[in-house]
Amino acid sequence: EKDEVRSDDFSYSSKNNANAYEEFKNPGNGNKNKNDDETFSQEPLFGNDTTDKASVIFGQSEDEMRREFKAFKAAKLFKKFDCDLTDIVSPEVLDQKLIEAKNYGFGGVVITPQKIKIAKEKLAGTGIEIVAAVCFPLGEEAFGVKKYAIKKAFEKGADRVYVPVGISTVKFNATDVMKREFKKIIRAAKKRKVSAVLESGIMTSAEIEKAVKVLNAAGVRSFVSSSGFFGSGESVAAVKSIRYYLAGGSEICGFTASRRSDEAVGLMSVADRLFVKNAAELAADIKANLKY
Numbered sequence: 138e139k140d141e142v143r144s145d146d147f148s149y150s151s152k153n154n155a156n157a158y159e160e161f162k163n164p165g166n167g168n169k170n171k172n173d174d175e176t177f178s179q180e181p182l183f184g185n186d187t188t189d190k191a192s193v194i195f196g197q198s199e200d201e202m203r204r205e206f207k208a209f210k211a212a213k214l215f216k217k218f219d220c221d222l223t224d225i226v227s228p229e230v231l232d233q234k235l236i237e238a239k240n241y242g243f244g245g246v247v248i249t250p251q252k253i254k255i256a257k258e259k260l261a262g263t264g265i266e267i268v269a270a271v272c273f274p275l276g277e278e279a280f281g282v283k284k285y286a287i288k289k290a291f292e293k294g295a296d297r298v299y300v301p302v303g304i305s306t307v308k309f310n311a312t313d314v315m316k317r318e319f320k321k322i323i324r325a326a327k328k329r330k331v332s333a334v335l336e337s338g339i340m341t342s343a344e345i346e347k348a349v350k351v352l353n354a355a356g357v358r359s360f361v362s363s364s365g366f367f368g369s370g371e372s373v374a375a376v377k378s379i380r381y382y383l384a385g386g387s388e389i390c391g392f393t394a395s396r397r398s399d400e401a402v403g404l405m406s407v408a409d410r411l412f413v414k415n416a417a418e419l420a421a422d423i424k425a426n427l428k429y
Contacts, residue, residue: 338369
């Protein structure tokens with residue numbers, strides 16, 4: 138029988154976090170051996186007048202190739218961002234945020250169902266997914282309300298949905314209700330992705346274990362570590378505590394409100410995607426630190 142796993146069993150050292158960030162900024166440096174400097178300081182074998190081998194072989198300087206690779210890495214990371222726009226109420230601000238999402242090439246924008254049509258029109262042809270946050274952030278609505286909201290969200294053009302797991306359902310140990318509810322939600326989604334949002338920051342490890350196993354049994358294969366509503370659940374430990382119990386083929390999206398690239402890269406080392414509160418600011422910091 139598996140011992141109970143406590144949240145402090147998933148501690149993540151700042152050293153590991155720093156190593157992940159350094160590898161992201163300077164790929165390959167961790168594997169450098171002591172003879173590398175000597176090797177690269179030797180004269181070119183195919184002509185002493187050739188100072189930049191890359192420009193001869195690839196038609197680009199080493200600096201240009203390095204910048205291009207950094208830009209590629211950043212773009213790949215941004216594709217894993219679900220940009221949180223659920224609290225936007227101004228049409229002007231929403232328009233600005235959608236333009237930012239397009240410019241940075243985020244993977245998805247998370248919005249309330251009322252804004253699906255606007256986002257769909259603004260982001261047409263970009264490949265950015267429209268993620269409808271249904272009954273967000275508490276998820277305490279009756280099942281009939283959730284089912285109707287999910288159906289309407291997909292009819293309006295949502296590509297996938299975030300559905301909060303009501304914290305009351307967790308705290309009152311109503312696992313049978315949770316399982317029945319999400320089985321019907323998965324069926325109503327008709328093979329389109331449903332992400333269950335857990336408030337892991339205010340759940341015990343035992344509650345996380347039970348909820349993840351019940352939801353997996355109901356057919357859920359995508360989880361989000363927090364809605365951000367309770368101001369917790371964005372740590373590496375929270376993501377690890379969910380990942381520990383996931384069934385095969387499942388993914389975990391870690392919530393973060395951080396604007397710091399080192400923290401985001403550290404979280405990305407244990408998450409498959411990020412649900413990002415301040416996506417444009419975080420992306421700008423990543424670009425500034427990569428220096429491309």
